[in-house]
Amino acid sequence: MESYYLTCRSLTYAQKVSRVLTAARIRNMIVRTPQSMSREGCGYAIRVSPQELTASLAALSAASLPPKRVYLMGKGGFTEEVAF
């Protein structure tokens, strides 16, 4: 199943992001950032469904909390960075 990962600079930042999304009634989950998506090493990301990516980015933009990067994770662990 496809999902999008919004990578965050820190766990605290990811928690701030998660609260904004939850307040906007967007289902999300804080997860460890897969190394394939991380240029900096360990970190945390927010996972959302493809259907909720646009709403997620809009909510974060309104809260001035942009993710670091956005990745699509497809079948078999395929990952691709997407522009946002």
Added chain:
Amino acid sequence: MIYLDSAATTFQKPDTVERAVSEALRTMSSPGRGGYACAMRAAEKLYECRERAAALFNVSDVERVAVTFNATHGLNIAIRSLVRPGDRVVISGYEHNSVLRPLHAVGADITVADSPVFDYEAAILAFDRLIERNTRCVVINHVSNVFGFELPVYEVSELCRARGVPLIVDASQSAGVLKVDAGELGADFIAMPGHKGLYGPQGTGLLIASDKAAPILYGGSGSDSRNPDMPAYLPDKLEAGTHNMPGVAGLCAGMGFVQSKTPERIAAHETALARSMAEELSKLRGVHVFSAPGFVHQTGVLSFELDAMSSEEAGEKLGEMGFAVRAGLHCSPLAHRSVGTIKRGTVRASVSAFNSKTEIAAFAEAVERIARGV
């Protein structure tokens, strides 16, 4: 035992604190180190602690709330972040060694804004005279740990802002009791312990930090791990190594206690007790009490001297009688120099939300017996 040393550590803690510590030990591992349940539970608790502190101290962003081991740790970070050898730093005459020693170690050019104890206006004027544009920073104790004297932090913050000088506030004796409003203060750093007026366990503290913060500890942060330097952002850059999660959970519960009681009500209770203590002790022959006229700008901390014996002797006798007080210089020789008590020190009695009028009356009777030599 009647505990009257809350300016050092509040010994009686709310039940919720004990339960939170125990729960953390049983159910939480380390935040930022995994995505499994007990790590995420710890992460949630840590975030809740930051949120609670941000609400209590009007901090605009939870990322500015860093967890420390104590106020001394926070003050060391603050001073090391701002001060270089030879920098001119203006401090109050009531600073603790947790400020003096780091400044001395850095090699700062320290200027003391001297003012008489309990003279609020004189303290403002003293800072006004000394803060100049070339001042590297100002460090001010919100409340003297020796005399309970509330210093004019908000007025001094205005002076700093007008002259473009960074400010460090030591809120060790005020957090949880007086208004500590980070937004209004505009300070670069506000350091506080978790184990005094916030009723958390020992080994906890908070530092409300600006982006000027620089790490003094280096190590794992669970983030940016390929980078040999500490992360450049708060709070990670100040929180190397594993967090004290039982402490954080206890501190979070302690702040919950303060929020439910409200700092204003706690302060009113403590000040009433200390005022009553001052009035009773002032009636005794051979006892000299340091208290503010009308008890204005004084918190629940009271120092006194006895003519008949040293402060340490008095402290020891009171200890034998079942009263826990602190005697000596209280790690604040500068405050004693400011007041003229450096040679003998003082006996200090300090209260918390858990002390009662009955305890204060019993304490006054005990001091009376000691003063009479009974």
